[in-house]
Amino acid sequence: MAVFDNFYEKLRNIVSPGDEIIENSEAKPTLKPESTITKNPTPQLVEGVDFYWEGPYMVLTAKYLFNRGYCCESGCRHCPYGFNRKSQNKS
Numbered sequence: 435m436a437v438f439d440n441f442y443e444k445l446r447n448i449v450s451p452g453d454e455i456i457e458n459s460e461a462k463p464t465l466k467p468e469s470t471i472t473k474n475p476t477p478q479l480v481e482g483v484d485f486y487w488e489g490p491y492m493v494l495t496a497k498y499l500f501n502r503g504y505c506c507e508s509g510c511r512h513c514p515y516g517f518n519r520k521s522q523n524k525s
Contacts, residue, residue: 479485484498496512499505509519 479498481487483495485492485494487493493511496514499510499512500514505513505515505517507517507519507522509517
């Protein structure tokens, strides 16, 4: 029960409705000007490594799909995650 007692003790210390809140101007975060914020550029795909062309269609390679980090469940030809749209529709 000691764990729950500690939880409820912490819960009692939370600000309740009607409590006076004093703002501390020194604690406010400072925002950087937008010009100093660096934006991550979109990585460029490399033909033959990340994709190849089959007629008018771009086919993503297993290497690219694996490095992306997740399965989109679109039935990609080289899906490294083992997703197969045909077997999913049989259920």
